[in-house]
Amino acid sequence: MAKRQKPSKKNTQYKIEKLIDLAKGELLNHGITNFNYEKVIYDAKLSKSTVYKKFGKKDEFIIFVIKNLLDDFFIPFKKYVDDFNTFQEVLDYLSNLNFDVQSLMKEYPIDDLFEHPEITSVINDYYYQRFGKVITDKIAEFQKAGQIRKDIEAKYILEFLTSVTKGMGMMLKDHDFKEVINNYRKLIETALAYKANSEKE
Structure with a gap:
């Protein structure tokens, strides 16, 4: 019987990046109140335990995602102001x-x-x-x-x-x-x- 392979770090990291992208869309389209944490985790094909261990509960994850969204705007914002x-x-x-x-x-x-x-x-x-x-x-x-x-x-x-x-x-x-x-x-x-x-x- 073939041994079950552990997910590679590279594959997990790809899924984490996908999770964050999906979360940004979920947050922008549905807001904080209707943000579906479990759906985002499921769509990213990650386990709850992996995500909770890395990001914590829903509110902690939402804060991380919002900061990530702000970071996306930081460089263009700085360039705009500098100009x-x-x-x-x-x-x-x-x-x-x-x-x-x-x-x-x-x-x-x-x-x-x-x-x-x-x-x-x-x-x-x-x-x-x-x-x-x-x-x-x-x-x-x-x-x-x-x-x-x-x-x-x-x-x-x-x-x-x-x-x-x-x-x-x-x-x-x-x-x-x-x-x-x-x-x-x-x-x-x-x-x-x-x-x-x-x-x-």
Whole structure:
């Protein structure tokens, strides 16, 4: 009788990668609440014990997957931010944004994330660790060039911009996209643009 072969590490690693890809799709299409952990494990042809040992319970795995999704965006995000040479370019970029938010929110259960504060908190911390530094460095660059006010530390401007972004997301649910973008552009410009007297007040 032939001996049963143990799965190779290479084969298991391939299945783990497949598991993560399947999980990303499951999360984007169904959100956190309806995320089917067992289905993803089954479709990846892995055992529950293998996956639980590596990633833990459902919430722990979801956090890992969301971080992985954020990592996918990090390099293009950094390149995008690095390519801005002036604060005016950022404002112009905001003014020219144009996409169908309502369709996006129907296609992806974005609101679902905010119903899970523990997961949201972990993701928020991860955002500051990875993306926050990129934004803060760009703020400092604009300050050095005299394009935005220097009387406020970059870390506080990061907090302001993060709050503004969250506010935009909330307003976009019920308001016209261009109306929201144009108003928030004015708000950012008024709050941050360098004025000769701003640092003396």
